[in-house]
Amino acid sequence: MAMLVFGGTGGLGRELARQARAAGERVTAAGSRDADLRRFGEVEALVGRVRPKVVINAGYRQDDWAATADGAAHVAVAAVRAGARLVHVSSDAVFSGADGTFDEACVPVPATMYGAAKAAAETAVRAVDAGAVVARTSLIVGDASTVIVARVHALAAGTGDGLLFTDDFRCPVHVQDLAAALLELAASPYAGVHHVAGPDAVSRYELGLLIAARDGLDASRLRAGSRAAAGVGxxxxxxxxGVLTRSRLSTRLRGAAEFLSAA
Incomplete structure (x- = not known):
């Protein structure tokens, strides 16, 4: 089966391609050089060449509304025209954090421009393709190439600056678990919003300590602080x-303490 992964050169995209190929699928992992998500013509042309049965959109740019929001709409339209199954990767950033816990039925209330772009992307995808899966996830943890792990390594090495917040809580997920769950959802009959994240909430500082323990880093160099005291919005x-989503999956989504247990 042909599969097309947008954002295929990122950590999640590479893991999706690796697992799908191991399962015998023919995968095209597309980066920005293959198709600029901001340009519908490039997206449609790539989909036309690949002729995928499944499209997974893991592409975004943190500070680029057009790539994140418009790009999601472009991918959705192209996937529908090609008759492909669509899985769109979204983020917990669509929520403000004011209420703490959010299930799949909660309405997005973003607190950042990135969160607003991801929320707009969700709306576009669901309007274009009612059968698509919108998979919200949280902090993605893998090797040192993943964003949060790279930051902890830089802080521990003294090449990075800043705090790891003690009042900033997320539900981290391992990149391998996330990729497996997305591929399972792609092969499922389900549609709509799914929460694909770990079952346990930890602060960014707690997560940093777990990463340091796993990777043998100097945890004493990780500076703790509160978002409130730092005046960071x-x-x-x-x-x-993600109780509903986990009940639909055979893939087990592990908590951070489990998948970051020190060797």
């Missing part, structure tokens, strides 16, 4: 309730 406490 944005969402602080976002806990994705």
């Amino acid at each position: 944005g969402a602080g406490d976002i806990r994705l309730d």
